[in-house]
Amino acid sequence: MNTTQPRFYDPGSAHSSAWRAQTLLVCMNLDEKFAQLTSFWFNDLLEQQKLPPEKLHALLGNGIGQVSRVGGSSTLPPAEAARTGNEIQRFLVEHTRLGIPAILHEESCCGYMGLGGTVFPQMIGLASTWEPALAGRLTDEVRRQMLAVGARQGLGPVLDIASDPRWGRTEETFGEDAFLAAQFGMAYIRGLQGEDPKQGVLATAKHFVGHSLSLGGLNCAPVQLGPRAMWEVYLAPFQAAIREAGVKSIMNAYPELDGDLVAASPALLAGLLREALGFSGLVVSDYEAILMIHTYHHMAPDLRSAAVKGLKAGIELELPTRVCYGEPLRAALEAGEVSQEEIDACVLRILETKFELGLFDEPYVDEGRVLEVFDTAQQRDLARQVAIRSMVLLKNDGLLPLKPQGTLALIGPNADAPRHLLGDYSYQSMMELMTQAPMPGSVFIDGVDEQHIQAHTVQVPSVLEGLCAYLGERAQVLYAQGCPVGEVDRSGIADAVRVAQQADVVILVLGDKAGLVPDCTCGETRDSADLGLPGVQRELAEAVLALGKPVAAVLVNGRPLALPWLHEKASAILEAWLPGEEGAAALAAVLFGDANPGGKLPITFPRSAGQLPVNYNRKPSGGRSNWYVDYVDMPASPLYPFGHGLSYTSFTYSDLQVSPEMAVPGSEAAISLTVTNRGDAAGDEVVQLYVRDEYACLPRPVKELKGFFRLSLAPGESRRLTFHLPVDLLAFYDEELALVVEGGAIQVMLGSSSEDIRLQGKFEIAGRGKTRVERRLFDCPVTLE
Numbered sequence: 106m107n108t109t110q111p112r113f114y115d116p117g118s119a120h121s122s123a124w125r126a127q128t129l130l131v132c133m134n135l136d137e138k139f140a141q142l143t144s145f146w147f148n149d150l151l152e153q154q155k156l157p158p159e160k161l162h163a164l165l166g167n168g169i170g171q172v173s174r175v176g177g178s179s180t181l182p183p184a185e186a187a188r189t190g191n192e193i194q195r196f197l198v199e200h201t202r203l204g205i206p207a208i209l210h211e212e213s214c215c216g217y218m219g220l221g222g223t224v225f226p227q228m229i230g231l232a233s234t235w236e237p238a239l240a241g242r243l244t245d246e247v248r249r250q251m252l253a254v255g256a257r258q259g260l261g262p263v264l265d266i267a268s269d270p271r272w273g274r275t276e277e278t279f280g281e282d283a284f285l286a287a288q289f290g291m292a293y294i295r296g297l298q299g300e301d302p303k304q305g306v307l308a309t310a311k312h313f314v315g316h317s318l319s320l321g322g323l324n325c326a327p328v329q330l331g332p333r334a335m336w337e338v339y340l341a342p343f344q345a346a347i348r349e350a351g352v353k354s355i356m357n358a359y360p361e362l363d364g365d366l367v368a369a370s371p372a373l374l375a376g377l378l379r380e381a382l383g384f385s386g387l388v389v390s391d392y393e394a395i396l397m398i399h400t401y402h403h404m405a406p407d408l409r410s411a412a413v414k415g416l417k418a419g420i421e422l423e424l425p426t427r428v429c430y431g432e433p434l435r436a437a438l439e440a441g442e443v444s445q446e447e448i449d450a451c452v453l454r455i456l457e458t459k460f461e462l463g464l465f466d467e468p469y470v471d472e473g474r475v476l477e478v479f480d481t482a483q484q485r486d487l488a489r490q491v492a493i494r495s496m497v498l499l500k501n502d503g504l505l506p507l508k509p510q511g512t513l514a515l516i517g518p519n520a521d522a523p524r525h526l527l528g529d530y531s532y533q534s535m536m537e538l539m540t541q542a543p544m545p546g547s548v549f550i551d552g553v554d555e556q557h558i559q560a561h562t563v564q565v566p567s568v569l570e571g572l573c574a575y576l577g578e579r580a581q582v583l584y585a586q587g588c589p590v591g592e593v594d595r596s597g598i599a600d601a602v603r604v605a606q607q608a609d610v611v612i613l614v615l616g617d618k619a620g621l622v623p624d625c626t627c628g629e630t631r632d633s634a635d636l637g638l639p640g641v642q643r644e645l646a647e648a649v650l651a652l653g654k655p656v657a658a659v660l661v662n663g664r665p666l667a668l669p670w671l672h673e674k675a676s677a678i679l680e681a682w683l684p685g686e687e688g689a690a691a692l693a694a695v696l697f698g699d700a701n702p703g704g705k706l707p708i709t710f711p712r713s714a715g716q717l718p719v720n721y722n723r724k725p726s727g728g729r730s731n732w733y734v735d736y737v738d739m740p741a742s743p744l745y746p747f748g749h750g751l752s753y754t755s756f757t758y759s760d761l762q763v764s765p766e767m768a769v770p771g772s773e774a775a776i777s778l779t780v781t782n783r784g785d786a787a788g789d790e791v792v793q794l795y796v797r798d799e800y801a802c803l804p805r806p807v808k809e810l811k812g813f814f815r816l817s818l819a820p821g822e823s824r825r826l827t828f829h830l831p832v833d834l835l836a837f838y839d840e841e842l843a844l845v846v847e848g849g850a851i852q853v854m855l856g857s858s859s860e861d862i863r864l865q866g867k868f869e870i871a872g873r874g875k876t877r878v879e880r881r882l883f884d885c886p887v888t889l890e
Contacts, residue, residue, distance in 0.1 A: 244259075843875075
């Protein structure tokens with residue numbers, strides 16, 4: 106037992122984390138240093154579902170940097186996860202020479218990804234709220250749950266820009282716009298990390314950088330990305346995360362970037378990330394990314410050379426388990442391929458992070474209070490409110506809101522499938538992966554007790570259950586699945602048509618199943634060449650639509666779908682995304698008018714995958730075919746533009762004022778307008794501010810989002826809001842990749858979407874030349890009168 110703790114371990118030490126880390130590093134032998142560079146899967150430590158001392162001594166005898174997913178790779182409910190985490194920390198503190206605790210990390214994309222964790226809406230839905238403050242409230246609850254079980258690092262947020270919706274991980278992003286993604290990323294990080302590191306959870310911004318722009322939309326495929334697009338778009342959310350939100354950890358991207366493999370690139374991880382962007386936190390590998398330098402990218406002939414490349418690039422800690430940074434890295438050190446100084450620099454940053462988290466002072470959690478922060482009424486209410494506010498009304502000819510009367514037919518593969526309401530990094534999704542283990546080297550859990558899982562999993566009602574609970578005896582609900590999500594199985598379509606014939610109104614619940622196993626249609630590794638409905642869902646929908654009944658289509662999906670035929674034929678279309686555990690209740694509230702949909706699209710919906718890319722902030726020469734504009738076979742315009750979303754009421758914009766007429770760099774332009782609810786229902790409007798630099802030294806986008814505000818208005822109510830637009834927020838990267846503001850005319854556009862522009866104005870930036878801007882800005886404050 107470790108009974109004599111050095112001074113760096115003393116609780117309440119007045120010394121800085123850096124001093125304590127340096128003092129500890131001096132005391133460490135080589136085995137202890139190498140141990141800090143790695144992690145183990147929690148299941149690596151188990152034997153017959155227990156933590157045998159012999160195995161702990163064998164694997165953790167010299168300590169360990171991290172332990173991967175105590176809750177997320179097991180069937181431990183929260184209290185047991187906390188007890189087990191304490192057991193691991195107790196061994197490390199009391200039975201290793203130096204008593205260095207581990208960082209226990211978990212996934213946190215749409216909640217703490219462990220048994221019993223709250224399952225919030227997936228991030229693409231969160232972004233559809235256009236309320237970054239909700240992201241902070243959400244991750245504040247995630248932080249509470251993770252702290253309760255002893256997890257001190259969350260592997261989120263995803264800051265990739267969703268440029269290609271064929272990419273399966275589009276659902277994990279905040280959409281296609283860098284400004285919007287930066288706003289949500291900053292709020293997510295602040296909520297998860299909290300104000301005091303000792304009561305916080307490390308956020309992990311990922312994937313640095315360019316992961317989402319892979320060729321063909323295929324996960325981990327090469328990326329072709331020029332330096333200007335990188336700086337203008339793909340780095341922006343990371344800049345905001347580092348400089349404004351103080352993110353403490355970064356995870357590398359898997360792909361190669363113009364031939365430069367990120368995991369093996371000192372230019373990207375040391376030069377760009379640390380030197381240019383000023384990141385001073387911990388760089389962790391994406392799972393198996395260092396191994397993949399050898400096995401996937403064929404850039405290293407063996408594990409040893411892969412370890413050398415990863416370490417020299419700037420990856421300090423290998424996740425999820427020890428492979429390359431174990432014996433292969435030790436052999437490289439002995440051969441002089443890496444230096445002791447390089448090893449020590451990585452260990453020092455890991456130790457300093459642990460001291461900053463307060464792990465040495467408080468390595469254990471209170472096992473008796475864990476359940477106080479799990480599945481609370483407050484968390485369920487927040488999950489329901491986020492889901493309600495995330496829903497986007499794409500089309501409505503007056504059918505919605507529905508009246509709670511008569512006979513309703515609920516049809517579709519997602520109508521009675523609670524699992525399908527959840528994102529790919531939900532616990533329920535990950536359990537499928539861990540029990541089926543389709544990927545080599547993935548964690549496998551055998552003999553899962555389904556009753557145990559069910560007893561501790563948060564309840565997720567299906568859409569059918571949610572509607573029946575909402576309606577009670579007021580209306581009759583008939584149900585038919587019609588077809589599975591992704592299979593070519595038409596056997597249920599005739600029954601669905603029969604059910605629809607008996608109804609006054611049909612609700613079609615269509616879309617995806619998100620996850621990582623083969624039957625999933627979106628999520629990591631589940632990329633799609635066709636943005637249509639999977640399987641035979643279109644045949645099901647067209648058979649029902651042919652009856653001529655009023656049809657409301659509800660999309661439960663993780664990516665934009667190209668469905669022009671559905672837009673033409675359905676009476677109403679509601680985008681619900683992957684709305685989480687309270688998604689069914691949220692859908693009932695919106696469909697029947699207890700809540701007015703106010704969400705807006707954070708990503709453009711194309712008419713066809715053949716249009717891609719179809720982002721709103723195209724350059725002047727983009728989005729058209731020279732003089733004929735459109736394709737031969739379809740319009741070049743999107744099906745639904747970025748920022749689109751209807752309401753059960755209507756809003757007017759008026760009285761635009763822009764001042765001053767001439768602004769200088771470093772100042773601001775005040776852009777004011779009045780918004781009025783002209784309808785009979787209370788509702789929310791997201792006022793969107795776009796700008797265009799009309800003529801510049803380089804072609805600039807036709808529109809750029811630079812401000813937004815979600816406003817709640819009663820019937821007949823008017824409010825005046827003012828965007829305080831910093832001139833330096835309009836800075837861009839010039840021919841020399843210098844961040845500059847350039848003199849000239851700036852067009853101002855205010856609208857309900859990127860295409861529904863209601864008011865236009867203009868101001869000038871003084872001067873003809875460029876003014877260098879030292880710091881990129883990410884906020885446009887708004888005041889409300």
